[in-house]
Amino acid sequence: xxxxxxxxxxxxxxxxxxxxxxxxxxxxxxxxxxxxxxxxxxxxxxxxxxxxxxxxxxxxxxxxxxxxxxxxxxxxxxxxxxxxxxxxxxxxxxxxxxxxxxxxxxxxxxxxxxxxxxxxxxxxxxxxxxxxxxxxxxxxxxxxxxxxxxxxxxxxxxxxxxxxxxxxxxxxxxxxxxxxxxxxxxxxxxxxxxxxxxxxxxxxxxxxxxxxxxxxxxxxxxxxxxxxxxxxxxxxxxxxxxxxxxxxxxxxxxxxxxxxxxxxxxxxxxxxxxxxxxxxxxxxxxxxxxxxxxxxxxxxxxxxxxxxxxxxxxxxxxxxxxxxxxxxxxxxxxxxxxxxxxxxxxxxxxxxxxxxxxxxx
Numbered sequence: 001x002x003x004x005x006x007x008x009x010x011x012x013x014x015x016x017x018x019x020x021x022x023x024x025x026x027x028x029x030x031x032x033x034x035x036x037x038x039x040x041x042x043x044x045x046x047x048x049x050x051x052x053x054x055x056x057x058x059x060x061x062x063x064x065x066x067x068x069x070x071x072x073x074x075x076x077x078x079x080x081x082x083x084x085x086x087x088x089x090x091x092x093x094x095x096x097x098x099x100x101x102x103x104x105x106x107x108x109x110x111x112x113x114x115x116x117x118x119x120x121x122x123x124x125x126x127x128x129x130x131x132x133x134x135x136x137x138x139x140x141x142x143x144x145x146x147x148x149x150x151x152x153x154x155x156x157x158x159x160x161x162x163x164x165x166x167x168x169x170x171x172x173x174x175x176x177x178x179x180x181x182x183x184x185x186x187x188x189x190x191x192x193x194x195x196x197x198x199x200x201x202x203x204x205x206x207x208x209x210x211x212x213x214x215x216x217x218x219x220x221x222x223x224x225x226x227x228x229x230x231x232x233x234x235x236x237x238x239x240x241x242x243x244x245x246x247x248x249x250x251x252x253x254x255x256x257x258x259x260x261x262x263x264x265x266x267x268x269x270x271x272x273x274x275x276x277x278x279x280x281x282x283x284x285x286x287x288x289x290x291x292x293x294x295x296x297x298x299x300x301x302x303x304x305x306x307x308x309x310x311x312x313x314x315x316x317x318x319x320x321x322x323x324x325x326x327x328x329x330x331x332x333x334x335x336x337x338x339x340x341x342x343x344x345x346x347x348x349x350x351x352x353x354x355x356x357x358x359x360x361x
């Protein structure tokens with residue numbers, strides 16, 4: 001409203017004044033944890049204003065008759081205490097990690113919270129850098145970030161291209177296929193039923209609270225199953241190959257709405273909505289992040305390549321193929337072949353790994 005920018009530095013300076021004026025309230029909490037919250041707020045609004053600038057540029061293009069589309073920018077949602085579920089602490093400054101003799105239990109101490117007993121998911125190795133308190137429904141977690149030395153895996157002399165898709169989760173250039181588990185589809189009926197019952201429940205009632213917790217539990221199961229699947233798949237690839245090539249997919253652009261505007265309404269909106277749901281259920285972005293993290297810790301290399309025409313160009317001769325069905329491409333020279341396998345071999349070639357066949361044999 002006033003066309004003034006408020007930076008993180010401004011708010012951090014004001015935070016000192018707030019803590020001095022309220023020593024028994026805000027002043028008793030960890031200063032660095034409050035700073036981390038302000039940093040998160042700054043990141044959110046920096047991204048928001050970047051989207052605003054992009055939307056303004058798009059509107060200018062739309063007025064000139066180019067690229068008409070829906071150009072709305074969502075304002076960051078205010079989080080009341082009921083929805084504020086994460087706080088980050090710096091180890092040694094407002095938080096302390098205390099391992100015990102066995103590998104099952106540990107203790108963490110947080111300023112203004114106290115000492116908390118924890119069940120360890122796995123043994124914490126390395127120097128603890130940050131501790132993050134996270135709430136999911138009625139469950140509480142402590143996420144521990146440590147600094148450790150990487151432990152390279154023994155060399156395998158193998159490289160591979162990986163094509164990710166919806167019908168199949170991924171296909172490698174040496175012919176391995178990993179099916180798409182479709183975790184959201186498996187839980188869809190239960191989630192829809194709970195959402196319908198929650199909408200019918202009276203706001204503020206105990207029944208609505210119970211349904212909200214049950215709905216959150218179902219979504220948590222879907223997230224956990226998907227993450228577990230991604231971790232296991234990424235671990236198997238990193239253990240088997242020294243170099244991995246993937247498409248640099250822009251998932252946010254791929255899942256943009258097809259509804260369009262009043263002047264230029266979209267087409268096949270229902271089909272595009274279903275495709276978007278399938279893409280998000282596959283979780284390509286999360287899988288890529290997990291794969292890159294595991295590869296870095298194991299001394300492996302991941303190469304991201306431009307995905308344009310990887311499934312349409314013939315991997316053997318480079319000719320443009322036709323694609324009469326989702327799973328098949330037809331080259332005018334070499335005939336029909338598997339579309340995902342063709343894409344994986346194109347990805348391996350673009351990354352400089354050859355076709356992926358010889359190195360993976």
